[in-house]
Amino acid sequence: MHTPMRTISKMSNLTRLLLIIAMATAFGCGSKNENKNNEREAYVIPDSLMKRLKLDTVKMTPVVDAITLTGMVDFNQDNQVNIFPPVSGIVQNVTTQLGDMVKQGQVLAIVKSSEMAGYQNNMVVAETNVTSTKKQLDATKDLFKNGLASQLDLTTAQTNYDQALAQLQMQQRILKINGDNRQGIYMVKSPINGFIVQKNITNNTVIRTDNGTNLFTISDLKNVWIQANVYESNITRVHVGDNVNVTTLSYPDKVFKGKVDKMLNVLDPASKVMKVRVVLPNEDYLLKPQMFASVNVLNPLDKQALTISSHALMFDHSQYYVLIYHSNKDVRITPVQVLGANGSETYITGLKEGDHVIATDVILIYEALNS
Numbered sequence: 293m294h295t296p297m298r299t300i301s302k303m304s305n306l307t308r309l310l311l312i313i314a315m316a317t318a319f320g321c322g323s324k325n326e327n328k329n330n331e332r333e334a335y336v337i338p339d340s341l342m343k344r345l346k347l348d349t350v351k352m353t354p355v356v357d358a359i360t361l362t363g364m365v366d367f368n369q370d371n372q373v374n375i376f377p378p379v380s381g382i383v384q385n386v387t388t389q390l391g392d393m394v395k396q397g398q399v400l401a402i403v404k405s406s407e408m409a410g411y412q413n414n415m416v417v418a419e420t421n422v423t424s425t426k427k428q429l430d431a432t433k434d435l436f437k438n439g440l441a442s443q444l445d446l447t448t449a450q451t452n453y454d455q456a457l458a459q460l461q462m463q464q465r466i467l468k469i470n471g472d473n474r475q476g477i478y479m480v481k482s483p484i485n486g487f488i489v490q491k492n493i494t495n496n497t498v499i500r501t502d503n504g505t506n507l508f509t510i511s512d513l514k515n516v517w518i519q520a521n522v523y524e525s526n527i528t529r530v531h532v533g534d535n536v537n538v539t540t541l542s543y544p545d546k547v548f549k550g551k552v553d554k555m556l557n558v559l560d561p562a563s564k565v566m567k568v569r570v571v572l573p574n575e576d577y578l579l580k581p582q583m584f585a586s587v588n589v590l591n592p593l594d595k596q597a598l599t600i601s602s603h604a605l606m607f608d609h610s611q612y613y614v615l616i617y618h619s620n621k622d623v624r625i626t627p628v629q630v631l632g633a634n635g636s637e638t639y640i641t642g643l644k645e646g647d648h649v650i651a652t653d654v655i656l657i658y659e660a661l662n663s
Contacts, residue, residue: 335660337620341653347617348601348651350643357591358634359529361568363520365540365583367489368571371512374490376504378470379478381405383497388508390491394482400508401480401493409476411467418460425453486512489581516579518550518570520587524559527566530589531555536570537588537636540579547636548572548579552589590634597631597639604651605630605638606658614643615650615657623650625661 337345381403388400432449435441471478490509493499499507518538522530532555538548554569570587572579605628606613616624628642643649650657 334621335623335657337623337657341656342620344652345650346652347648348604350598350600350645350647350649352596352645353599353637355593355595355597355632355639356634357529357593358632359526359589359591361520361522361526361530361587361589363518363538363570363585363587365579365581365585366517366519367511367513367581368515368517371484371486371515372489373483373486373510374506375400375480375483375508375510376506377403377478377480377499377501379403379405379407380500381407381478381498383493383495383499384477386493386495388488388491390488392488394486394488394510396482396485398482399479400482400488403478403480403499405476405478408470408473408478411463411470412474412476415460415463415467415474418456418463421456422453422460425449425456429453480507482508482510484510484512486510511581513574513577513579513581516572516574516581517553518572518585518587520568520570520585521563521565522555522568523565529591530568531591535590537590538570538572539586539588540583542580542583543578546578588634598641598643598645599634599637599639600643600649601651602633602636602638604649604654606654608658612640613658614640615654615661616643617648617650623657623661625658 382405384402384404386401388394388398394400429449429452432441432446436443436446467474471481473479487510488508489511490506492505493507518536530552532552534552536550536552538550539546540548550570550572552568553571556567556569559566600614604614606615612628612630613625614628616626618624626642628640631639631641633639
């Protein structure tokens with residue numbers, strides 16, 4: 293009576309055991325598959341990105357109080373020459389254009405001038421007068437020796453000759469000042485080496501000496517000025533002699549280093565800013581007048597802080613982050629606190645000195661790690 297029941301019971305137990313084993317096996321396989329999926333999803337920086345990746349090392353540096361000013365590249369007015377016409381006339385044969393580099397003594401244009409013709413005529417008259425008075429002096433000397441001329445006659449002849457000679461010398465100087473040309477033309481020449489930064493004449497332009505417009509402006513661009521604007525609230529943070537880093541839109545990755553050379557201690561009545569002047573060397577002529585510039589004025593403070601490249605920072609969800617690099621398979625997103633900035637560098641807390649952080653393609657890698 294009880295044998296069939298025991299058999300059924302044993303079969304039921306066996307069935308339950310097999311079911312439990314099957315479920316355990318299925319769960320184990322699922323866990324392994326999930327682990328494999330997790331391993332596949334771990335981000336690895338690809339080789340193509342690694343080739344251009346730049347790393348920055350966290351370092352301890354002196355803290356610098358930096359203030360950024362807007363400015364503009366300007367001519368160095370101490371090395372600038374305005375050329376005005378010394379004579380009236382008609383401009384012929386303008387040989388240079390705006391932006392051309394010129395050498396000292398190079399002819400920039402030719403002016404046909406009636407004044408120059410008048411100077412030449414005065415020279416001829418003066419030379420003729422010297423010749424005439426010299427002959428009269430020689431004749432009077434001979435007469436004086438023979439007793440046929442008085443001392444007064446000799447003195448008068450000598451005076452006439454001296455006056456004629458002085459007049460000739462004056463005409464020679466006038467002609468030399470105006471180019472020493474005897475063909476009735478005036479040659480406009482460059483007084484210095486430099487670049488033509490203004491040009492106000494063309495061929496057949498009629499010029500007059502009473503016109504206040506200059507013909508050319510030539511500037512030596514081997515050093516230039518940066519005219520920067522300081523708002524009233526920041527005047528106490530800028531001083532003569534402060535080091536500055538200058539960047540431009542044309543060369544965003546190039547930093548030009550200089551110093552504050554002069555502070556103009558008046559405020560512009562319209563813009564309410566004070567101008568400061570920075571002198572920069574410009575041997576390669578990269579800086580052009582009228583370029584916009586960003587001027588970072590640096591004031592070292594008596595303390596230190598951890599410093600990283602500003603390019604390494606990532607801001608997301610009201611928090612700054614950096615990517616700490618251990619290997620192309622081990623990059624960690626780490627929050628930091630920003631204490632301040634000095635142009636291309638930022639002072640932070642939250643890292644250790646010597647840590648390596650990624651300084652290029654930060655957004656790309658950050659998004660890949662979060663995906």
